[in-house]
Every structure is written in structure tokens, then in C-alpha cells.
Amino acid sequence: MCRHDADPNRWKQEQAVAAQLLDDFEAGIDGTRTAYIRGTFNVNSEHGHVYESATLRIEYPKTFPARNQPPSVYLESHRDRWKNSGDSHIESDGRLCLFIPGESGIAFSDPTSLNDLFAVIHTFLFKQHIYQKRLAKTLITGGVAKWPGEDRSHGEQGIREAIRAMGGVGRNAPCPCGSGLKYKKCHMRKF
Numbered sequence: 144m145c146r147h148d149a150d151p152n153r154w155k156q157e158q159a160v161a162a163q164l165l166d167d168f169e170a171g172i173d174g175t176r177t178a179y180i181r182g183t184f185n186v187n188s189e190h191g192h193v194y195e196s197a198t199l200r201i202e203y204p205k206t207f208p209a210r211n212q213p214p215s216v217y218l219e220s221h222r223d224r225w226k227n228s229g230d231s232h233i234e235s236d237g238r239l240c241l242f243i244p245g246e247s248g249i250a251f252s253d254p255t256s257l258n259d260l261f262a263v264i265h266t267f268l269f270k271q272h273i274y275q276k277r278l279a280k281t282l283i284t285g286g287v288a289k290w291p292g293e294d295r296s297h298g299e300q301g302i303r304e305a306i307r308a309m310g311g312v313g314r315n316a317p318c319p320c321g322s323g324l325k326y327k328k329c330h331m332r333k334f
Contacts, residue, residue, distance in 0.1 A: 153208070153254060154178065160257040161201070178203040181219070184261070186268045195272045197221060199264070208252045210323025213244050216264060225275050230290040232271070232297075241267050243295055243305040245312070245319025302330055 157180065158170045165182025172178055179202045186195040198220035204212040217237045218225070227233035232240040241247075241263050249259045270291045277288040295301035305319050306312050312319060318329035 150208075156254050157203075157257050160255075160261075164261050165199070166196075167198075177205070178207075183220075184264065184268070186265055186272065195268055197268055201260075204323070206323055208256070211244075211251045211317060211321075212323040213247065213249065213251055213321050214260065216241060216260075225271065226278055229278065229288055230294065231274060231278070232267070232290070232294065239264070239267060240297060243301055243319055244321025245309070245317065246305050299330070299333065303334060306330075306334070 161170065161180040161182065162168045165180070165184055168180070168182040170178075170180045179200055181198070181200045183196050183198050185193050186197070187193055197218060200217045200219055202215045202217065204210075204214065206212060207214065216239045218233060218239055219237065222237065225231065225233065227235060227237075234240060247263065249256050249263070253259075273291045274288060277291075280286070281288050295304050302320050309319070312326045312331075314325070314327040314331065316326050318324050318326045318331075320330055322329050
């Protein structure tokens with residue numbers, strides 16, 4: 144059973160939050176029974192200036208929110224303008240590498256978690272806007288573009304860094320990678 148079938152009220156709440164934050168909002172269930180939300184998200188300054196407008200697709204894991212797995216966020220726009228090289232934190236399929244789930248501080252079981260996720264997306268896209276400008280400048284200067292602010296390495300190295308920063312993870316604690324499995328059944332064997 145998929146999350147939207149098991150908890151239709153929560154799915155309606157998610158849609159209501161997204162409808163307030165996204166232009167051209169749409170929600171649905173695709174052919175693989177994956178629930179998604181799609182629309183254009185504006186990255187505004189505190190004074191209302193729009194830095195970027197990005198079309199996003201948020202896909203929910205089938206077990207969401209039972210295992211506290213985060214939704215995946217994909218960038219559908221900007222593929223012709225933004226490079227997914229270096230430290231851009233954009234995967235080749237357009238998925239945004241927003242955080243190590245175990246460090247995010249977002250309780251995805253909480254009905255207001257989508258608001259928290261959009262706050263992270265806002266900060267990420269603002270930093271991405273700056274990083275992409277730096278990346279473009281390196282074509283002229285030959286320098287190296289650096290991500291603005293703190294970040295983790297990609298993939299398993301980033302998960303290792305997060306575990307070290309947390310002072311370790313208990314065997315029966317949720318794996319910081321966001322798989323929804325216990326650490327002992329997931330990354331503990333690899334590390």
C-alpha cells in the first residue's frame with residue numbers, strides 16, 4: 144500500500160502546503176504509483192526580490208512518512224543553464240543533494256515537515272544561484288568554484304562525515320542515509 148492510500152489526509156495536507164508555495168502547482172500519482180508534487184518555486188530575498196525561479200518535482204517514497212524517509216527533490220528547470228559539475232550538489236538525474244537525512248533535523252513523520260523541507264530547498268537554491276555564478280566565472284578566470292557555506296562530501300563519504308560529526312550512531316538507530324532501515328541493517332556493515 145502506498146502512502147497516499149494509507150493516509151489520504153496527510154497527502155491532502157502535503158498538497159495544501161505545496162499549493163501555497165509553488166506556482167503552477169500540480170500533484171499526482173505516476174505510473175509506478177509514486178506520489179509527486181510539481182511546480183515552480185521562487186527564491187525570494189527578505190525584501191521580495193526574486194533571485195531564481197526553479198521548477199521542482201518532489202517524489203515521495205512508498206513508505207513515507209512511516210520510516211522517516213525524506214522525499215526526493217528533482218530540479219526540472221535550469222538543466223540548460225546550471226552545470227551539475229564540481230560541488231554543485233545536483234546529481235546527473237537532476238536530484239538535489241540537499242542534506243544527509245540523519246542530520247537534517249526534519250521529522251518527516253510530522254505533518255508540517257514539507258514546510259521545513261521547502262525552507263531547506265530555499266537556502267539550497269539561493270546557494271546554488273551563487274555557486275553557478277562562481278562556476279561560470281571560473282571559465283574566464285580558470286579558478287575553482289567553491290560552494291558557499293558548509294557542505295558534506297557526496298555519497299557514502301558524506302554519510303561517513305555525518306556519522307563522525309554525530310559522534311557515532313547506535314546499532315538500532317535509523318541509518319543517517321535516510322533509507323528507513325536501522326543502521327545495523329544498512330551502512331554499519333559498509334563502514
